[in-house]
Amino acid sequence: MAEKTEKEIFEEYLSRANLRGTAQRGFLLDLFLKQDKHVSAEQLYDEAKKTDSTIGQATVYRILKLLVDAGLAREVDFGDGIMRYERLHGLQHHDHLICKGCSETIEVCDPIIEELQKRLAEQYGYKMLDHELYLYGLCPKCRGE
Amino acid sequence: MAEKTEKEIFEEYLSRANLRGTAQRGFLLDLFLKQDKHVSAEQLYDEAKKTDSTIGQATVYRILKLLVDAGLAREVDFGDGIMRYERLHGLQHHDHLICKGCSETIEVCDPIIEELQKRLAEQYGYKMLDHELYLYGLCPKCRGE
DNA sequence: TTGCTTGCAAAGGATTTGCAACATG
DNA sequence: CATGTTGCAAATCCTTTGCAAGCAA
Numbered sequence A, B: 001m002a003e004k005t006e007k008e009i010f011e012e013y014l015s016r017a018n019l020r021g022t023a024q025r026g027f028l029l030d031l032f033l034k035q036d037k038h039v040s041a042e043q044l045y046d047e048a049k050k051t052d053s054t055i056g057q058a059t060v061y062r063i064l065k066l067l068v069d070a071g072l073a074r075e076v077d078f079g080d081g082i083m084r085y086e087r088l089h090g091l092q093h094h095d096h097l098i099c100k101g102c103s104e105t106i107e108v109c110d111p112i113i114e115e116l117q118k119r120l121a122e123q124y125g126y127k128m129l130d131h132e133l134y135l136y137g138l139c140p141k142c143r144g145e
Numbered sequence C: 001t002t003g004c005t006t007g008c009a010a011a012g013g014a015t016t017t018g019c020a021a022c023a024t025g
Numbered sequence D: 001c002a003t004g005t006t007g008c009a010a011a012t013c014c015t016t017t018g019c020a021a022g023c024a025a
Helices: A006-016 A023-034 A041-051 A057-069 A111-123 A140-144 B006-016 B023-034 B041-051 B057-069 B111-123 B140-144
Strands: A073-077 A083-087 A095-099 A105-108 A127-138 B073-077 B083-087 B095-099 B105-108 B127-138
Touching (some): A006 A057, A023 A083, A041 A057, A041 A083, A105 B111, A111 B105, A111 B127, A127 B111, B006 B023, B006 B057, B023 B057, B041 B057, B041 B083, B057 B073, B111 B127
Parallel strands (some): A095 A127, B095 B127
Antiparallel strands (some): A073 A083, A095 A105, B073 B083, B095 B105
């Protein structure tokens, strides 16, 4: 059996939550999936306006929240006051390595670190549900300058 | 030779940066050091008003920034839109384990994880300067409920 | 005296919300 | 058709900034 598509997941989520399918929801899901990097609500809004100039930003904010609830997106917070969203479904978990010089961001992953985090939480009796790891540094380019 | 006190560090920082010592700066430093948990600007402001009802919140925001610059405080961001500040000087680095049920926060530390993070960054040619790790889970109490 | 600091209030920027018109199931 | 949804604008929240008066060096 093939894996569910994002569209199927989203529709299933909507109907289970007694929410409705609308043109905006379908359109913004597609547009969101086309982004290959994390996007802010404003970036997605600007992108969306190119196709549908009547869309409202509140709609973009609201639908991004739905995507998070549906398990299709996750919020990433680089601490600059802007919430960004990235695809979650079908991609492996990763953390972020951020250059303090040029803001270039790389997705990284280390299964050993993940495992150690889980154990660390358990040492305190916690059941770990989630984590966020941000590594800040200087990329090769900015190191040299 | 005894280690420098926070007050000394702050005064040194101020004079090196051509800034002035003021009653508010001394008072807020003392008050900040008395907190045993991270505080938000607003919490510190409320606390400060008990002693000095004329202090302004802008002053609190400004002085917290100074403490960060002086290396005496660090910002922690739990993702709820409120920036919190905690003591940095003289205390070992730590990360945060946050209960999603009751918001109880524990400071944790694992030197092995820290080392692996540094190596992970180096694999990508980055020089790691800093990191943030937040572990979200359920504390023993909330696990049971 | 010079110019950094303060407190106040207003401005700022990201996100949320109230509401009337609209569209879905 | 009952209710969820949208777009707009206004409102919110935390934080920053402009400014005139106040103070440190």
